[in-house]
Each structure stands twice: as C-alpha cells, then as structure tokens.
Amino acid sequence: MSPKPSRIARVRSLFPSSSRAESLRVGEILRKETVGGILLVTLAAIAIVWANSPWADSYFALRDFEVGYEPWHLRLSLGAWAADGLLAIFFFLVGLELKREFVAGDLRKPSTAIVPIVAAIGGVAVPAVIYAIVVAGAPGMVQGWAIPTATDIAFAVAVLAIIGSHLPSALRIFLLTLAVVDDLIAIGIIAIFYTETIDLIPLAFALVAIAVYGVIAQLGRRFFHLRAGAAWLVLLPIGVAAWALLHASGIHATIAGVLLGFTIPVLHKKTARAADAGPGLAEVFEHRFRPISAGVAVPVFAFFSAGVAIGGVDGFISAFEDPVVIGIMLGLLLGKPIGITLATWLVTRIRRVTLDPSLRWIDLTGVGLLAGIGFTVSLLVAELSFSSGSEHHDHAKVAILTASVVAALLASIVLGIRNRRYRQRANANDG
Template sequence: MSRTPARLRNIFPSPSRAESIRITEILRKETVGGILLVAFAAIALIWANSPWADSYFAIRDFEIGYEPWHLKLSLGAWAADGLLAIFFFLVGLELKREFVAGDLRSPSTAIVPIVAAIGGVAVPALLYVSVVGVSTTEAHGWAIPTATDIAFAVAVLAIIGSHLPSALRIFLLTLAVVDDLIAIGIIAIFYTESIDLVPLLLALVTIAVYGVIAQTSRRLFHAKPAAAWLILLPIGFIAWALMHASGIHATIAGVLLGFTIPVLHKKAHRAEDAGPGLAEIFEHRFRPLSAGFAVPVFAFFSAGVAIGGPEGFASALSDPVLIGVVIGLVLGKPIGITAATWLITRIRRINLDPSLRWIDIAGVGVLAGIGFTVSLLIVELSFGEGSAHYDHGKVAVLSASVLAAVLAAIVLGLRNRRYRKAEELAASEEQ
C-alpha cells in the first residue's frame, strides 16, 4: 500500500542477501502484487473449467491439520482463514499507523475520505438489496459489493496513473483503509453464526499478552529482529487458532494482532536518530509474504469456479446475486463515493485539494469497484459451498472487478494524459 520508507532500505545490508532483498523489494511494488493476484485467479478459473477440473477441486478440498483443535481444514479453508489472516494483519498495521501517524490521526483532514468510504459501502449494499429483495436467501450476500480490494485498486492506479496528482493516491489509500475497517466490522458482526465464549476469551487474552510483549520489548526486537519471530509468531498463531475455534472468522485475529504492534508517532519520524518502528519492520517483512504468496494463493483457491460453459454463464447472468453484485460494485461504488464526498464538502464547507477535479474523484470511485479479495471472502461466508449462488457470486465478483478495472483505466487514463500534457506545457513555458 505504501512505498518503503528510506530508513528501512538498509535493514538488511548484507551483500550475501542482495538477491533475496531484490526479490522482496519487487514484491512490495503494488503493480507486481496486483499482477500476481490476477494471474493466480486466472489460472484457477481456467483450470476449474478445463478437462482437468477434478484435479483442481481435489487439491482445493484436500484436508490437512489437527482435528482435536478443530484445525483439520481443506487447503481452500486454510487459504481463506489462515493465509488471509496475514493480509488482515497488514491491514491492522496500516490502520494503526494511519490512526497514530497518518491521515486518520486528525478528524478534520480524514473526514472526507472517511465519509466517502461510508458512502461507498452503503450505496452498493442498498442497490444489491433492491435487486435481490429483502426477504430472500440472496439477501444474505448484501455485503459482497461493499468491499474494495486495496492491492488490486492501487496496482491499477500505479499502472495507469503515473502523472495523476499525489493527493488522489492518498485519497484512494485512506478510502480503502477505512473501507477495510468497515468490512472487518461487517464480517465480525454479521457473518458470525455462533460464538463459543471460552475460546474467544482465551483468544482475546492471548492477543493482550501478544500486545504487552510487543509494547514492552521494542528495544529487544529492534536489536534482534529474529526474536520477534521466535516470540510473537507462536503467540500469534495460538491467538489465531483460538479465534478460529470461537466461531468468529479467524482473519479478525490478524487485524487485532496488527493493532497491538507499536507505531512511531509522527514526531518520532522527524528525529534524525529515529530507527524504524516495530510496525514498519513487520510491514517490511510481511508485505512480500502477503503480496507474493498469501493473497495470490487465496485468490487461486477462491476464484476457481466451474462456470459450466456458455449455458452455465448464461444461468449466472440471470441470477439476481450476479446482477446485484455487478450493479453494486460497478455503479454503487462510484455513486456512493462521489455523492458522499460532494455532500461532506458542502456540509462542512471543505474544499478539495486544488490539484483534484470531480472527475478524478468519480474515477477513483469506479476504481473502488474492484472488490476481489474481501468480496470473494464474503461470498464464501454468505452462501454454502455447492449452491448456485456460491458459484454465481464469485463469477459476479470476478466480472465486476474486471469491468470496474477497465472502466477506471479508461477514465483515469484520460485524466492521466491530460495531467501529463499540463506538466509538459508547464515545463516548456519554464524553459
């Protein structure tokens, strides 16, 4: 989500590890993460609809784990519950950093993207319910079109928006972070069927212990980063397992663990002798694992939907779930984000950044219609595997995300060309 701070570039200065450093730095680039995400999803979709589809589903449904701990899960479930927890851990870190040292620390500066995010969640949900109806089984998927995929959206912006104002990127990042926070709350509140209080309480206690150790052992972990892995990683896994056993989606543990990691205050960043905070070190270490492995593997196991040829795709097109998801993501997101931004700027008498235009905000709204990762997760939580809505919901997310990416590329690509010409004109006038 963010570029690597300069003070992090020399954390691993050993020349013998130069190649591994180069690879992890590549994985940190949003464009590479987005490309891997799309590639793994495409491979899964093609494989699941090929003559060798049975082998794909055999791999996805293969179970492994320790049954007494309720951890004998399919590889697909391990990806959704386990690997995606790494992604949500980074979301927790990002949220913590935004609240402590980022744009969200000041309500007056964060109010516009926060309200925009709320509009971008509410309008797609309302449009979805208006399509499928309130009292139908399809209505259980109302939250599917509410999520924005940060990695995918920022990757598209990085590819097509080389000359777009930096304020637009900040707006998208803040919007996407708040969107994730809302999505996490939705999953925790609305998609938890039953809760076992004992494992939940033990999970919260374990997370508290994790946080206390992280807060009180900063110097140790700064001096010996390997100690953080040896001490915090096992405790984090125990917290995740207990959260999973409680019935609450285990990815919530990742967010809570991320929130416990200490973050340097903005003033500390200006100190010349200030080293990287533990949150920055963890983000530096975990982001390649998330972007290069966890999220692509999740996409691989989630995007493999047997469409059933032309007839199956035609059947999906007539499903209200698909129609509601596509309308919610492709239309609801830009309408909700743009309208909410307009309202809050008028009510609070706030001016947009001078470098931005309303067409730019609308373009980011279209880009936010890429729902991929979290939307696929909510499909799995909304409908039972094997139901038509389960498959059609995933087809809907894939279709809507591709359509939103294409439309955003057109709108923001034209804007990027305009900004580039303006920069060239300004440069020529200076000469």
Template sequence: MTSQHSRHSAETPQFPRRGSYAEAVRIGALLRKETVGGGLLVLMAAIAIIWANSPWAEGYFWLRDLEFGYEPWHLRLSLGAWAADGLLAIFFFLVGLELKRELVAGDLRRFSTAIVPVVAAIGGVVVPAAFYIAIVAPDAELAKGWAIPTATDIAFAVAVLAIIGSHLPSALRIFLLTLAVVDDLMAIGIIAVFYTESIELVPLLLALLTIALYAVLAQRYRQFFHLRPVAAWAVLLPIGVVAWAFVHAAGIHATIAGVLLGFTIPVLHRRRDAVGEGEPGLAEVFEHRFRPLSAGFAVPVFAFFSAGVALGGHEGFIAALTDPVTIGIVAGLVVGKPIGIVLATWVITRARGIRLDPALKWIDITGVGLLAGIGFTVSLLITELSFPGANPHHDHAKVGILVASLIAAILASILLSIRNRRYRRIALKEAVDADGDGIPDVYQDR
C-alpha cells in the same frame, strides 16, 4: 481584500490534503510493490478459472478440498479454507497496521481530513448494499449476500492505479488507500457482526488474553528485546499464530485476529525525524517482512483457491449472468460504488465547508469510485460465508465478482488514463527543487 482571501483559504479545510514528502514517497513505494502483487493476483485467479473449466477440473477441486489439520481446535480445514482463514490473516494484519498508521501518523489523525474518506467509505458500503438488496428483493434467501459488493480489493485497485496513474496526485492516491483500508475494516466488522453464528467463550477469552500479551510485548519491545525490532518480530510471530488459532476456535472469522494484532503494533518511532530517516520502528520492520509475503503469496494463493468456478459451458455462464445475485453484485460494485463514494464525498465537503483541491476535479473522484468497484479478495471471502459451496448462487456470486471487477478496472483505467495525461504536465512543474535540498518545493510551500 487579498489578505482576507488568503486568510480564508488557510482556514478552510482542503480535500485531499497534500501530505508530507515522506508520505508521498511511502505511498509511491507501496504502489510499486502492489503492482507485482496485483499481477500475481490476476494470474492465479486466471489459472484457477481455466483449470476449473478444463478436462482436468477434478484435480483442481480435489486440491482445493483436500483437508488436513488438528480437529480438536477446529483446525482440520480444506486447503481452500486454510487460504481464506489463515493466509488472509496476513493480509488483514497489514490492513490493521496501515489503518493504525493512518490513525496515529497519517491523515486520519485529524478530524478535518479523516472525515472525508471515512464518510466516502461509508457511502461506498451502504449504496452498493442497497443496490444488491433492491435487485434480489423478491427472494429473501438471497439477501444474505448483501455484503458481497461492499468491499474494495486494496491490492487489485492499487495495482491498477500504479500501472495507469503514474502522474496522478499523491493526495488522490492516499485517498484511495485510506478509503480502501477503511472500507476493508468495515467489511471485517460486517463479517464479525453478521457472519458469526456462535461464539465459544473459553477460546475467545484465551484469544483476548493472548492478544493482550502480544500488545504489551509489541508496545514494550525495546525493554524486552534490547532495542532490536528483529528480535521482537521473531518472538511476536508465534504468539500471533496462537492468537489466530484461539480466535478461529472461538467461532469468529480468524482474519479479524489479523486486524486486531495489526492495531497493537506501534507505528511511531521517537528517534525518526520529519522526513522519515533514522532507525526503523517495529511497524516498518513488520511491513517490510510481511507485505511481500501477503502480496506475493497469501493473497494470490487465496485467489487461486477461491476464484475457480466451474461455469458449465455457455449455458452455465448465461445462467450465472442472469442470476439476480450476479446482477446485484455487478450493479453494486460497478454502479453503486462510484455513486456512493462520489455522493458521500460531495455531501460531506458541502456540509463541512471543505474545498476540493484546486488541482482536482470531481471526475478524478469518480475515477477513484470506479476503481473502488474492484471488489475481489474480500468479496470472495464474504461469498464463502454467504452461500454454501453446494449452493448454485455460490459460484454465480463469484462470477459476478469477477465480471464486476473486470468492468470496474476497465472503466477506471480508461477514465484515469485520460486524467493521468493531464497530471503529467503538472508533475513537471511540481518536480522543481529550486533550493537543492532534495525535497520538491511544492512540499515546502504551504
């Protein structure tokens, strides 16, 4: 009877699946990095809101709308547009790189473990969009903002998790990261399909050729650059900038270039061993160089230029809160996100016979669902594409994003802090290394 039970447990897929020790270390390091980036993100957004509603607000909007660039390539943009189209491409390059890593070397490479976060991400997109559409239904013009509450801000959500979830299981953290990456990829797909009005074929063809060249050089960098990833980085960077410019000139949102370029980077290194030691590969070199630039500069600067909303005093703030757009965004992010993620996770685990990790409860998944309701960076980006700057719903949507992200962060922090205290006791046991090999026994006991 016992042997049958053990055999059944071994054959039953488990969610979340405990990754390798090297993966747990990588996730922990990523969380620590994003804590600083998330703090800068909040700080810059707060400065923008205060400045935009101060007696010196005119200076903020003058700076945001200041234009410069090269007109023939459609590159004469305002500072705010440069931040949204240019700097965010760095952020989405890392999104593409992280997703490639998950597909090739992470949990997404196995269908049994990939299906859960992918379906959860789909639920986290469909349900918030349905909430929004249901609320704004009387006014068809407002429906164009349906994608605003579908995105999760990786930097913000991971920063909150890193601050309050020091002892939460690594599998749950990996689930959040995977969920957020897939969520952002879906958001980029939505931007490409629903927010691209026209495409210029010649720049598009040049963009594809440039990206193809970039991919060949990235995959064969050892042959072209004499086994030196640093040399590869120096050559690939300007080619990537040219690809970004062609994508932008083609009429496609240029952040998509970042995702495509990230997908071309090889993430495996044949000389690396099972615990991740050895010579770093190109993916590691790029992440090492670009993640601080993304988290410490690109995303905070974008937040600074996008979060500045002139509320117009108490009456203006009340008008924003009563706008169906604001209500739809808040309902979608705060209510729709956790419902969609938890419901989709429950359905797929039941349908596929996947058991939840015995150490986790559904309340933990609910906490991650609330955390995914922090839709800051990509939601602000979609707002810029949904409503013109002169449209009052443009600023009201930003108010909705800020309010919803704050509420989601507070609710998730309360819930996960309670759970974190429970897992702190478990962590003491999991830290045991009886054989003294430097790897906790829990990662060797399958």
C-alpha cells in the same frame, strides 16, 4: 470600505497536499502491491481456466483436500486454510496500515481523516442497499448483501500504479486509505453478521493472547531489551496461537490479524529515536510481511477462491438470470462510485470545504470506479454468505470476477484520460 473577502479564500482544501515522506511511503506500497496485483490476477486466471478445463476435477480435489488437527477445529481444506489463514496476514497489514495512518500519517488530524472515512461508509452503504433492492423478496439471497461492499487493495492499487503515473499523490493516498477503511468495515461486518455461534472459552483465551502480544510489542524494547529485528520471532508464535484460538471460538480468524496489527507500536514521524536504535517494530513487520502478503497470501487465496465452473458461454449467460449476480454487479459498478462520490460531495457541503485545486470531481469518480474492484474480500464474503457448491455461491463468484474486470477497465479509461491530462500539465510546467 474594504472589499469583502471572497468565499473561495476562506474555504479549506478537501485533500490537502501530503508530506513528501508520506508520498514516498505510499509510492513504495503501490510498487509492492503492483507485483501482488499482477500475481493475483494471474493465479485467478489460472484457477478459472483450470476449473473449466477437462482437468477440473483435479482442481476441486486440490482445493477441497483437508489437512490439519481436528480437535482444535483446525482440520480444514486448502481453500479454507487460504481464506482463514493466509488472509490473516493480509488483514494484519490492513490493521497496521490503518493504525499508521491515524497515528503517524496525514490522516492523524480528524478534519482530514473524516473525508476517506465518510467516503468509505458511502461506498459500503450504497452497494448494500442496491443489492438488497435487487434481491428483495427472493428467499435465501439477502445474506449476500455485504458481497459488493468491499474494495480489493492489491488489485485496485495495481491498476492505479500502472495507469496513474502522473495522478496527484493526494488522490493515491485517498484511494489507499479509503480501501483500508473499507476493509476494516468489511471485517466488522464479517464479525457481526457472519458469526453464527461463539465459544466463549477459546474467545477469552484468544483475547488474553492478543493482550500478551500487545504488551510485548509495546514494551518489549524497554523492559525485555528486545530489538525489533528479534521481537517478531517472539511475537509470531503468540500471534499464531491468538489466530487459532479465535478460529476455534467461531469468529472468523482473519479478525485476529486486524487486532494484532492494531497492537504494534507506530512512531510518529516527529518522534526522535536514538541513532543506534534501529528500525521500529512497525517498519520491521512491514518489511517482512508485506511481500508475503502481496506475493503469496492474497494470490494463493485468489487461486483457491476464483476457480468456479462457469459451464461455458451458455452457463455464463444463464448466470445473469440470478438476482444475486445482478445485485453484486450493480453494487460494485454503480453503488461504489455513486456512494463514494456522493459521500465526498456531502462532506464538502456540510463542512464547507472544496477540492484541492489540482483535482477535479471526475478524478474522484475514477477512484470510485476503481473501488468497484471487489475481488479478495468480496470472494471471502461470498464464501461466508452461500454454502459451497450452491448455485448462488458459484454465481456470486462469477459476478465478482466479471464486475472486478469491468470496474478495472472503466477506471483505466477514466483515470487514464485524467493521467494524460496531468502529464501534459506537468510537461508544460517543465517547459
């Protein structure tokens, strides 16, 4: 009688090894985002110091200085331009990256894609529930429930790139995809729950502009003989018009970035291309806009959003009497790792899969802690949740900044230890 096959032999791997091309591409993104993450932290630190210095009035005057064209609802403060305008570039790349992952990346297979999607949902739901429980019964605070649900890609991957030189590539891809899906969920939350009124006429024109943008992006090479290197010059003004119209409709304008990113054609890595065809449109946009996003858009937004008058040590301590602060910090520091790890564990139970042999559950816990770095999108949601200048508005920013720093430190400890373990294993194999 032949022996019964072992269960381990039949189970599938939760994070299968990625292709070399995908690993190299993710590594390149990590390097670019590392520079952006350093700039983000630097400008945020400058803003905090400036906002709490004797020259604080000049910082707030700069942030609140208005420029633009009033009839189109485009007369905004510099801080609002950073949140509504510059972040649209960031979210354009989010949309482009998400489409690439599902069209040409390792997540094009539903069996693989389900893992980071479920993990992202868990990482959004649990922090929101924790926040809601903490502020339950407190008037005017519940609208901040979405603040601790976001993960900052630039900040998180910057920390990972610094401390995770020997971590498995599957873990890096998991974090990147998790953060992208997380941001997509955050954008959906903003569109649904933080849009008070909608003007249908500008919205209709915005959708037309996005459709025209998509048609040119998809068919420009074939019917208009537009090379990818020149197509962006045609598409850019249409994209700006779509952004302005969506902003005028009352929907947060960063959503235009995601929608436009989805329209860009992404070639499957097995798709043949003529030798003289040149790079595709997705590659051109990635090359041109990622440095702008990581090096300018996100750091400038952080500069204008992170500046909050703490009021010295006493003011910082007193902020923790606000349930909003406790809810945000618990959501980011506990809700994120619990939600991500628990959701991933449930996937393994339901789908009868196991971790890749090179990974351990402590690795996922470290990624969950890293996902607790909310920062960019959390600051954006805080701007939408509480009116500027209100106590909860400033306290929410204090909580986001504090939780992000603590999450980065905790993740650095956990993943740093794991990185040393993987480095020792690699050295032993080389020996």
